[in-house]
Amino acid sequence: MPAHFDLLIRNGTAILPWGEATAAIGVRHGRIATLQAGASDTAEQMIDASHLHVLPGLIDPHVHLRDPGNAAVESIPTGTKAAVLGGLTAVFDMPNTSPAITDPASLAWKQAYVPGHSYCDFGIYIGATKTNAGELGQMETADGVCAIKLFAGSTTGDLLVEHDAGIERVMRAGRRRIAFHSEDEYRLQDRRPMFSTGMPYATHMEWRDAECAALGTRRILSLAHKTGRPAHIVHVSTAEEFAYLAAHKDIATCEVLLNHLTQIGPECYERLGGYAVMNPPIRDRRHYDAAWAAVADGTVDNIGSDHAPHSRAAKEKPWPETAAGLTGVQTLVPIMLDHVNAGRLSLSRMADLMSAAPARIFGAVNKGRIATGYDADFTLVDMKRRRTIENDWIVTPAGWTPFAGMQVTGWPQATIIRGNIVMQDDTILTPPIGNIIRFR
Numbered sequence: 001m002p003a004h005f006d007l008l009i010r011n012g013t014a015i016l017p018w019g020e021a022t023a024a025i026g027v028r029h030g031r032i033a034t035l036q037a038g039a040s041d042t043a044e045q046m047i048d049a050s051h052l053h054v055l056p057g058l059i060d061p062h063v064h065l066r067d068p069g070n071a072a073v074e075s076i077p078t079g080t081k082a083a084v085l086g087g088l089t090a091v092f093d094m095p096n097t098s099p100a101i102t103d104p105a106s107l108a109w110k111q112a113y114v115p116g117h118s119y120c121d122f123g124i125y126i127g128a129t130k131t132n133a134g135e136l137g138q139m140e141t142a143d144g145v146c147a148i149k150l151f152a153g154s155t156t157g158d159l160l161v162e163h164d165a166g167i168e169r170v171m172r173a174g175r176r177r178i179a180f181h182s183e184d185e186y187r188l189q190d191r192r193p194m195f196s197t198g199m200p201y202a203t204h205m206e207w208r209d210a211e212c213a214a215l216g217t218r219r220i221l222s223l224a225h226k227t228g229r230p231a232h233i234v235h236v237s238t239a240e241e242f243a244y245l246a247a248h249k250d251i252a253t254c255e256v257l258l259n260h261l262t263q264i265g266p267e268c269y270e271r272l273g274g275y276a277v278m279n280p281p282i283r284d285r286r287h288y289d290a291a292w293a294a295v296a297d298g299t300v301d302n303i304g305s306d307h308a309p310h311s312r313a314a315k316e317k318p319w320p321e322t323a324a325g326l327t328g329v330q331t332l333v334p335i336m337l338d339h340v341n342a343g344r345l346s347l348s349r350m351a352d353l354m355s356a357a358p359a360r361i362f363g364a365v366n367k368g369r370i371a372t373g374y375d376a377d378f379t380l381v382d383m384k385r386r387r388t389i390e391n392d393w394i395v396t397p398a399g400w401t402p403f404a405g406m407q408v409t410g411w412p413q414a415t416i417i418r419g420n421i422v423m424q425d426d427t428i429l430t431p432p433i434g435n436i437i438r439f440r
């Protein structure tokens with residue numbers, strides 16, 4: 001007797017954890033019910049995915065949606081709309097908002113705000129401060145919390161714990177993985193007087209040099225070993241850090257950003273001006289090549305966008321007043337697909353980096369793989385579609401992308417979250433049905 005499903009995805013090439021296969025995926029009650037639906041099975045909704053690849057729902061575990069903060073630049077509704085248009089089924093949002101998410105009251109606000117305002121599923125970071133270590137152990141296990149975030153080097157906002165004693169106190173306050181922005185604050189401040197306002201934007205990579213990043217990462221990892229607390233180093237940007245992290249997989253996971261895999265200094269600063277400035281900086285070809293080598297050899301666990309919008313006025317200020325941070329949540333998947341088509345990685349490795357890895361690192365329940373019983377989260381992609389990324393496609397209110405004018409091959413055709421077709425053919429089809437994710 002034929003089975004009946006809520007949704008059936010037929011004829012697609014699915015990227016399963018154990019390899020590529022043509023699958024007939026049946027979805028019931030938001031979960032994957034089968035990968036082998038029968039020819040006569042029926043469904044409320046049917047997708048013919050001939051000529052498409054079906055990826056496990058892709059996750060951007062590093063975004064700054066500025067909410068609460070400045071809705072003229074970005075917000076949870078607009079940033080998650082950008083995410084689903086770009087093929088993402090979930091984002092994990094950083095805490096350096098205004099006010100910051102650092103205490104039970106601000107966390108409770110965000111937990112309540114996400115349902116009804118987010119178009120995709122959602123993880124929440126808690127910010128570590130110099131004074132909240134006592135509350136972090138409780139807060140890190142609250143609903144929707146993916147991890148603690150600790151800024152050891154200063155960037156947007158005022159969350160900073162730069163000294164070893166403060167970092168160690170945070171590490172001893174809980175047991176789950178902590179995400180670190182590891183640039184060394186002391187070296188950053190020491191070097192600042194060497195440069196003056198109005199110098200070329202490429203000065204950014206001289207000021208925040210490779211040693212700033214490498215020194216900070218070595219400090220964090222030695223504290224991680226000392227305390228036994230696992231660390232996740234976000235936006236690793238130097239050859240030296242990749243080599244060091246490869247020798248410390250027992251205690252640390254790490255992320256590389258799309259920008260560090262796509263742009264190369266100093267050329268990008270000459271072309272983009274302030275629209276190339278981010279922390280840690282886009283660096284020269286030696287570090288770019290090291291990042292791709294670390295993707296190829298498995299040193300890198302995951303890829304994120306570090307989507308961090310600012311107004312055009314803030315980006316166009318002279319260096320170093322230009323605001324550091326670039327938009328990226330909407331362009332992450334198309335540009336990664338272009339990298340796949342260029343032969344830099346396989347589609348299976350991309351699914352590992354962008355779905356399985358964030359689920360594994362942060363312990364997202366029922367996310368990260370196409371398998372029976374898991375959430376029915378899928379990113380359907382057309383590997384042959386060619387398209388040019390333009391500013392007018394970007395729905396983040398800030399309204400710009402550093403990749404405007406870039407032609408890519410490979411494009412997300414549909415975003416499916418717990419069986420809901422949220423985006424298809426560039427159109428958003430549902431209200432904001434996103435919910436906070438459960439983390440173990």
Ligand SMILES: [Zn+2]
Nearest residue numbers: 062094306308
């Ligand atoms: Zn960031």
